[in-house]
Amino acid sequence: MWPFSESTWLTIAREKQQHRASEISKVTESFAKTISGDEQYTNASATQIVKNISERKWTAVDVTTAFIRRAAQIQELYNPITEVLFDDALKQAQALDEEFKRTGQLKGPLHGVPMSIKDQFNIAGYDTTIGFSAWCNSPAAKDAHVVNALRRAGAVIICKTNVPQTMLNFECSNPLWGATCNPWNALYTCGGSSGGEAAMLAGDASALGLGSDVGGSLRIPALYCGLYSLKPGAGRISREGAMSSNPGFDAIKVTPGPMGRTMQDVETLSRVLFASTPANDYEGIAPVPYRDVKLPSKLRIGYYFEDGWIRTSPANRRAVQETVDALRKAGHEVVEFELPSGPKALQLFAALTSGDGYQTLQSPVGNDPIEKNLFLITLGPRLFRWVHSTAVWFITNILRDPLFAKGLSNSKHSNLSDFWKNSASMKTMTKEFYDLVWDKYHFDAIIAPGMSCPALPHGGTTRLSPLANGTFYYNIIDSPVGAIPVTRVTTEDVITDEWKSKSDIPKSEGDRVTGSWILNEGVYGGNGKVGVYDPVKMEGLPVGVQVVGRHWEDEKVLAIMHVVDQALGPRGFGPGAWKPKA
Structure with missing residues (x-):
């Protein structure tokens, strides 16, 4: 029997939250809550921070102090912080200032830049709980490899940030730390699983962030919160010291990656991370530093609107x-194409992740309450086999939604033979994508919808977790992918007849089945139900796109993201865009 009673997990959660509050107040009470000059620091990009410190206009202590003040404010409003490193951060900033004064040399390309770190990365002396009460009060013995790399580059780490329970979800909440809200609208989620990072960055509470991605965890929070991020291809960045409740799962590769408020900042952090190949070779990380790319003056870029699961919203x-x-308008060639095997991504993702019924993934949960947003994700394996097969038959033949039924069918306990078949299907899907897209069209990159819908309201993933199919796709085929903010939801992004004509789900054609009416109804309503998509309530929420490249072309993806960013021009994102509500 699990050793913790319900009261024990609750006691642990209260103690951790009280300790967090105490660590924040211990530092922030020693200086004014806000000062008028703070915004010159928090409204600066990481690149500008380093430049101003190098020119002796600013000090690392002044910059760090301003970001700590803002972090305390954002924590009170949106709850992104787990572990508080404020005191250590100020000491580190002081040491950087003293070293710079003595030598006149910056420590590295992130000298004095305040950063937040996704909770899963070990930091010596601090817990790595990832939302489990069972993992509390067990501080890490040493830094994760990427944390070491950041410190060597001069970054000042001010806190660790919140994640969803099990990290297999894109709604950032767990029983230990609670829910993290979207700074653009607190009624909506900030995304996940690197959700706390996104909330910190969107609120200018950290200048740069570090997250990870196995199904969209770097991209979804960036898309929901108006940020930039890069999911590198597997094998570029070390995962040593990145904790998981299922460390043996490697069918779909997890990869750390940068998150930032400007494109240049994401590139800078990518340069640091790509250059930090560990001295060991057991992880198989490619010993390849950042490679500068020269792009042709005229790019050939593909794009599509639909992934075949859920209609892409007007916004x-x-x-x-x-x-x-x-x-x-910038002179590039842009070609529309149809995404091959769009729905297959979620089907394979469900099959590969649920093989043991999520028992290993959920093993540290113990008596912690299970978050309701894990309902649909974990439903299949929880059903008795006869109930599971009956439900699949009923959804297929009576409700007539074979696509939804297929997703549920694949989410189940499976055997080794099933695993081999699913792994082979993943390889086949990857080859098919290269044959039918990269080799057929010779694109430099692809513009893809970020998600089919803007940020969901809290609780939205309970029955709408398959919305992540659009990001799952590029984990399955292991492509480097960036997220870039484009626009915001307006009240004019309503459902129209024109949208319906463009987005209507085609009929089944042979084995090609595109679209789930059950999920579309959940998003857009119908049959007397109210969907979550509401451009009036969602007004102002960020909306972005994905920029996709071939494997090992991470630097090219970043270069093309710069091109896209410049082509779109100023549009109200970046440092200083967020303002406290009056």
Whole structure:
């Protein structure tokens, strides 16, 4: 029997939250809550921070102090912080200032830049709980490899940030730390699993962030919160010291990656991370530092609007169209194509992740309450086999939603033979994508919808977790992918007859089945139900796109993200965009 009673996990959670509050107040009470000059620091990009410190206009202590003040404010409003490193951060900043004064040399390309770190990365002396009460009060003995790399580059780490329970979800909440909100609208999620990072960055509470991605965990929070991020291809960045409740799962590769408020900042952090190949070779990390890319003057870029699971909302279609229009205006060739085997990504993701019924993934949960947003993700394996097969038959033949049924069918306990078949299907899907897209069209990159819908309201993933199919896709085929903010939801992004004509789900054609009416109804409503998509309530929420490249072309993806960013022009994102509500 699990050794913790219900009261024990609750006691642990209260103690951790009280300790967090105490660590924040211990530092922030020693200086004014806000000062008028703070915004010159928090509104600066990481690149600008380093430049001003190098020119002796600013000090690392002044910059860090300003970001700590803002972090305390954002924590009170949106709850992104888990472990507080404020005191250590100020000491580190002081040491950087003293070293710079003595030598006149910056420690590295992130000298004095305040950073937040996703909770899963070990930091010596601090817990890595990832939302489990059972993992509390067991501080890490040493830094994760990427944390070491950041310190060597001069970054000042101010806190660790919140994640979803098990990290297999894109709604950032767990029983230990609670829910993290979206700074653009607190009624909506900030995304996940690197959700705390996104909330910190969107609120200018950290200048740069570090997250990870196995199904969209770097991209979804960036898309929901108006940020930039890169999911590198597997094998570019070390995972040593990155904790998981299922460390043996490697069917779909997890990769750390950068998150930031500007494109240049994401590139800078990528340069640091790509250059930090560990001295060991047991992880198989490619010993390849950042490679500068020279792009042709005229790029050939593909794009699509639909992934075949859920209709792409008017707001998200507009984000793709505005990106396409901007690139064409800049003189690039942009070609529409149909995404091959779109729904297969979620089916394979479900099959590969649920093989043991999520028992290993959920093993540290113990008596912690299970978050309701894990309901649909974990439903299949929880059903008795006869109930599971009956439900699949009923959804297929009576409800007539074979696509939803297929997703549920694949989410189950499976054997080794099933695993081999699913792994082979993943390889086949990857080859098919290269044959039918990269080799057929010879694109430099692809513009894809970020998600089919803007940020969901809290609780939205309970029955709408398959919305992540659009990001799962590029984990399955292991492509480097960036997220870039494009626009915001407006009240004009309503459902129209024109949208319906463009987004209507085609009929089944042979084995090609595109779209789930059950999920579409959950997003857009129908049959007397109210969907979550509401452009009036969602007004102002960020909407972005993905920029996709071939494997090992991470640097090219970053370079093309710069092109896209410049083509779109100023549009109200970046440092200083967020303002406290009056």
